[in-house]
Amino acid sequence: MARKTAKSTKSPAKRRPPVGRAQGGHAPIAPFSHDKGANAAQENSPSYRLAALDTEWLLSDAQRGVRFMLEYEKVEQALDRWGVRSTVVVFGSARFSPKGQADHVRWYNDARTFARIASERGGAKLEHRPRRDNVIATGGGPGIMEAANRGAHDVGAPSIGYNITLPMEQEPNAFSTPDLTFRFHYFAMRKMHFAMRANALVVFPGGLGTLDELFELLALRSTKKSPPIPIVLYDESYWRDIVNFEAMVDHGVISASDLNLFTYAETPEEAWQQLVDGGVMTRWLQEQHTT
Secondary structure, eight states: OOOOOOOOOSOOOOOOOOTTOOTTSOOOOOOOSSOTTTTHHHHTSGGGSOGGGOHHHHTSGGGHHHHHHHHHHHHHHHHHHTTBOOEEEEEOOSSOOTTSOHHHHHHHHHHHHHHHHHHHHTTTTOSSOSSBOSEEEEOSSSTHHHHHHHHHHHTTOOEEEEEEOOSSOOOOOSSSOGGGEEEESOHHHHHHHHHHTEEEEEEOSOOHHHHHHHHHHHHHHHTTOSOOOOEEEEOHHHHHHHOOHHHHHHTTSSOGGGGGGOEEESSHHHHHHHHHHTTTTTOOGGGTOOO
16 A cells, blocks of 8 residues: 655745845845935935925915915815805904993993804704804904804804914903814904805994904995995994094095995894895805905
8 A cells, every 4th residue: 555645844935036126026225325324414404304394494484375375275174164154253342341341241242142143043053954154253352252152152053263363362262163263373364264254244342453354344345345245333322433434425535335335233133133134044155255
């Protein structure tokens, strides 16, 4: 009877790659001829940093346009993720609080009440709707800004805070939606975002910053560079005390028709009704966006 041949337990010999070829078919990388660490100057050179991680270069004067674009795009993408189609912009003094002098307390509380009404009735809560409309948008700071963000927060609605870096201490209030709280370096880009989705503007008493934002939007409306959004000045007596629009007409620096660009309101309900009369519930931004 023939004897069975025992099976070999040795692994088959591995085939060596051809001379000059590494495994995988690629030519081997030649070793550096310099000593380890001799290329430290090259590795540490600013030009060797990845462009996206080179903060010195990104913050240089030459890259101002890039930074401007980044401030636009970061905010735009966040607003799109939240489905924000249009906003109700609320301006007013940062110096008011619920514990200040009587007028300041009244204006603070009225801004808070107005934001509640607009958030409940305007479509910000995305109930059975594909996009959010009339979302409260402020500068994200204290005073009237805080009051408006707080009013939206009271009713569980999102709100936007367009904060900006200032030489003095600056931080966002605690009531804007965290995902919709932004910090800008450029005033111009901040103003652009205020204007782009604005479906209405309600301006409470305020100082230089408030006047700056108000006249920015009035100029856009007057030159037809923005949709015909309603602009409401809250507390007529205050505004007539500090701005004499009729005198501007008398001196020929604005047209009489420019006085129709805004209205006055004395209560939160009246302010909201004037926005409704101005079309905030029927005007969709994408149909007339010109900013």
